[in-house]
Amino acid sequence: MRSWARKSLFVLISVLTFGLVTPTQLLNAVNAEGPAERDVLEVPSSKSGFTQVHEYREESEFDREEFVREMITSAKLQSYQKFGSKIKPVIENEFRDVILPKIEMAIAETAALFPENDLKNLAITEFPGAGVSEKIFHIKNRLTGKDILRFHVRRDNPPQAGYWFNFHYHTYHDEFQAHHDLGSIYWDKNTPPNWMS
Template sequence: MNNWVRKTLFVLVSVLTFGLVTPTQLMDHIKAENFTDLDTFESPSTENAYGQLNNFEEESEFNRDKFIEDLMKQAEIQSYQKFGTKIKPVIENEFKEIILPNIESALEDMAIQFPEEDLKNLTITEQPGAGHSEKIFNIKNRGTDKDVLRFHVRRDNPPQEGYWFNFHYHTYHDDFQNHHELGAIYWAKNTPPKWMS
């Protein structure tokens, strides 16, 4: 699918379903069905989208665990997108074992700090930073359009030790000044490729 078509579809699905179906889930479904162009894809009717919305509104209880689980899926996708095809295969296993559980703990700690009505407004950003940027993803409040947490990875090169990827996050509590460590993964003696390459 053309890039602009994919982006348009993502925005359309997000708006019509108010987040009940993520664009990533839709794209996975489309790929699973082997759709190759828009002619073979039937867009959901407005009535169906609103029907789903009405069902959601009828659910009176917000599920924090499901909220964290959804954020974790998106965080993993964003991380792998940032790593790109050159870095991901090298660090993927350690990332899953060391870093992801710590990201989950940070998200759970964040979820405890917010009342349910505020928590519902939190969302993950869509685009990690490329090149030498540290940004993996941010958690922001849609209502205020302000970041709550910023998840980063920094390249460290201690003398005689090679390159390390230092995963950490920042929080709005201290105006994003302090580093909250998530862990580090060793790369090699040689310089790592740029992010998203």
Template structure:
């Protein structure tokens, strides 16, 4: 009977939070009857800096770790945007050509903020669907404004097929200039919609 109640709680909370709390996290927390202090601290550190800001203080922020976490989230958001039809075709080139440039852009923006302000930066969690260019944004949670916007545009130059042009915009110029991250060739045929 006790296991049935636990399983029901997992399903109910997953539905009510629209997936923000994953069943794996909940099962781990429900099954851990006597969590140690180490487990509690380790669990808090697994989240992104921006989402778990209350668990960090200025002395604990490590810029390299912060950037590493953002890069992982950026890669996951990108693959989510590509969907199951585009990802297998461009994944390797994306990882080799574009991801190193995304990492450089994230390092540059992290260097522009004091260490204590890094806690306020977070990555958005909803890439644009269909024809939308948005992959993800880096947002300042204190001001609720975007700092960087990462996009991918479909280009179709005459007689050259379709290309995915990856770029980003910064708040410095009101998101006007394109900062190139790289381009990946798709095919002569029209690519499927994002997240399909």
């Protein structure tokens, strides 16, 4: 474990255990057990005779599935934020049943392409586009600032067919040129309100 991470862990354990475990005791417990992927430290409980078990992970551990779940949760929240209070109630169910699973699949497939070190640097943009903007959210590399995926929704108005919301995404593989279709949701014959309204 790196020295700064070890020091941070010592402070964290000391604070969480109200000083019952000192850094020296923690270091002795870790060294006595030898290197392991997951170390367990037993701490006497101040309220009862039972023992509390605190687990901590090595810095190198990274849960790819947990990362993908967090990205999907953020994607869902960004989408609902974009829809706003006027559009969300009308399309929410169909979006959840038809479009969201395809967004989840696209995120999972993209995450599988990246090595762990690069995957740690991916993040979802913080704000969807308002008004008539197509942007729902982008997934970008925090270090380079470059987009990896761009998830958009476009308003389509085919002749005499009413308004549709076309969900699609673009990838950096083709410099965001191709539309990868996620599906369309019918709105109405009337013009939809602006996003986030």
